[in-house]
Amino acid sequence: MDIKIENENGSMVFYINGRVDTTNSNELENIVKPYLEDGDNDIIFDCSDLTYISSSGLRVFLYSFKVLSAKKRGFSLRNVLPDVLSVLNMTGFSKILTII
């Protein structure tokens, strides 16, 4: 997994490249956490190159959403690939999270 972060018109965009599983979801959480705790930007996870996710990765998505919505900051996923989208649908996460 590689993460690239860009400020796009005031939103922080995290480009998540590769697989997010039990072995590296903590790494994703540690990278995102400072941006959740500080700042007032909306956050977007760009999933164009996110090829796999398990429940440990979904946990980071849900955690990010909860922290940001408590602060009235936006959180969305974009360019989600079909296989990942099907996991979001299966788990009901697609009804909770904003997918653009």
Place this chain on the structure above:
Amino acid sequence: METKSYQFDDISKIAEIPVILENLSDELKLSSELIFNINLALEEAMVNVFHYAYPDNAKKEVSMQIKLHGNQLYFILTDSGVEFDPTKEGDVDITLPAEERRIGGLGIFLIKNIMNNVSYQRIDDRNILTMEIDV
């Protein structure tokens, strides 16, 4: 297809699952969607064992057998941890709002959704989880 056997002695070894499934796919011509889903179910099942079946400092081990009968693929996970039947876990409520959603229990929920059949046996102090999927 001949029965295949694998050993996993650490949670980090789940990184081998994609390679195992890639080889299986070469042999059986499985779709990438099916491979993705099987990978997810296997990871969730193994994570349950590594996180919950063994005491912290115990040697942890899971073995996996893959068998094909007709058009059914069987994934059989065996561990010698404490008795635990994941098929008895209650389903998570996926309709709850975010604030009430918990991540616990999502693993077995995914396994049951992906696999066509999931069964559990306790034999000779071992947990045996058998997952079947149509291919």
